[in-house]
Amino acid sequence: MTSPVIAARDLTIRIEGREILHKVSMTVQPAEIVTIVGPNGSGKSTFLRALIGAVPLASGRVERAPGLRIGYVPQKLALDSALPITVRRFLSLPRRISDDRVTDAMSRAGVPGLESRQMTDLSGGQFQRVLLARAILERPQLLLLDEATQGLDQPGAAAFYQRIEEVRRDLGCAVVMVSHDLHVVMAASDRVLCLNGHICCEGAPEVVADAPEYRALFGTGTKGTLALYRHQHSHRHDADCEHDNSHGAD
Template sequence: MPNPQTPLIQADSLNLRINDNPILQDITLSLSAGEIVTVVGPNGSGKSTLLRALIGAMRPTSGRITRASGLRLGYVPQRLHIDPTLPLSVRRFLNLPRRHSRQAIDQALEQAGIPGRADSALTSLSGGQFQRALMARALIDAPNLLMLDEASQGLDQAGTAEFYRQLEHIRDRLGCGILLVSHDLHVVMRAADRVICLNHHICCQGRPEAVTAAPEYRALFGTDDDTALALFRHNPHHHPHDAHTEPDHAG
């Protein structure tokens, strides 16, 4: 079990290049238990690459990533292709690569918002239900840190809002940290304790209301409408990091 006084994961001066193209530049960030952090940015800004680097799927060109000792990591990918001819039930899918108890599977499906679907064929699920099955798979080992890459795709606006409310319940129940990438700005910022605005480097970060007021954010997303920004505001949660409300400008 990670020490609650130390970050779950931390990146220091992280750089990553692909075919000599700089994708991530001088990224420094950390994430603590009980915190929901959202990464936003335009297409091609390096958001998915950042998550893959943090979980160890991509090797940084330079810099350091530190993970807490004993960290249990759950990851929900942006997409996962399953052969539609494969006779795979949700239960069998959740038992890959190792078996779990019936109780653990039922609990994970309930937490993900699709209770009672363990014996359904994976291919019979709607797009939104499939994303929730991926979420259940990430939750089944009670992660300390949950990472989600555009995990609300396939959901309509109401389903997306419910999905992020579910994330808050998961955080409150497990006490885990959550790091998610999303383009659903109007919805996701309401669930975030902290927002990181990324465009290959960290443009700004802080509480949602501070970030949406930052000129770097407005330049990227082309909004200067304060009434629209009001949609981003949410009821703050009382966690130790609540004091850090100012955007952290990083060039």
């Protein structure tokens, strides 16, 4: 079995004295797409920030492959509308990036030819794809996305996740996504982790969609809708579900 690109070992996180995550463990294999779902306040974004070292741990540890290159797409990025900055300039911060690398990243992100556009003139979907282009400039081995389709409609979100699959295929990178787009994003995943302050259920999308813990959180209609979007995989993952009703925070 190959070594994971990243592993969380019994992560516990407390913020202002309140426990947000309790003994959360997860490993991510090379080229695997893992989606983290959960209700509001479940600790999803906190967990993703912990993986990149942006949140202190109360206990546990994060293990990264040596020299791991990580690309990160944040939940949102606010730019001052009065600040003139082109897409090309934005991609070159904080250091200059060659034209060839910019062109390649923009093409992979699905927004070729927008380099001269002002960032503030982009549509929501274009803006998110430029953030994706920035995240893949260094050809990451692990791509992290925190609610990257927030504000997009369902067709836009589905197109974005299809692009993520293509990036995974072309770059061979692993992907960890946090999302509320349950039906579409689960269909684009190899494995789903349902988080609610702890891992309440984990496994292949069909298994998680049918798990009582997941259905208690999100309702019973997901499984049928999931079948409309599901693509085929050449491998399978085992599921390990256990029940708990504790709550955390994003």
